[in-house]
Amino acid sequence: MKTPNFMLKKAVCAVVGHRFVVSKKITSHITEYQCKTCKCELTTTETGHLDILTPEWKEINETLAQLYQKRHAVEQVA
Numbered sequence: 075m076k077t078p079n080f081m082l083k084k085a086v087c088a089v090v091g092h093r094f095v096v097s098k099k100i101t102s103h104i105t106e107y108q109c110k111t112c113k114c115e116l117t118t119t120e121t122g123h124l125d126i127l128t129p130e131w132k133e134i135n136e137t138l139a140q141l142y143q144k145r146h147a148v149e150q151v152a
């Protein structure tokens with residue numbers, strides 16, 4: 075029986091660790107990361123810790139990104 079590809083990738087990550095790259099910059103403190111190997115996602119939280127990027131976090135981050143961009147735009151005009 076052939077091992078499904080994503081199962082193999084998860085196994086690789088379990089052994090050698092994830093290879094995270096920045097997928098989205100939310101604010102100067104909050105960044106979303108994605109593993110290049112298995113595509114799992116993480117986010118930094120307001121406390122500076124890494125957490126699994128749940129749909130709830132995605133929603134929070136989207137709101138934060140909008141607020142951040144708005145504030146940044148105002149700063150650029152002023």
Ligand SMILES: [Zn+2]
Pocket residue numbers: 087091092093109110111112113114
């Ligand atoms: Zn991984």
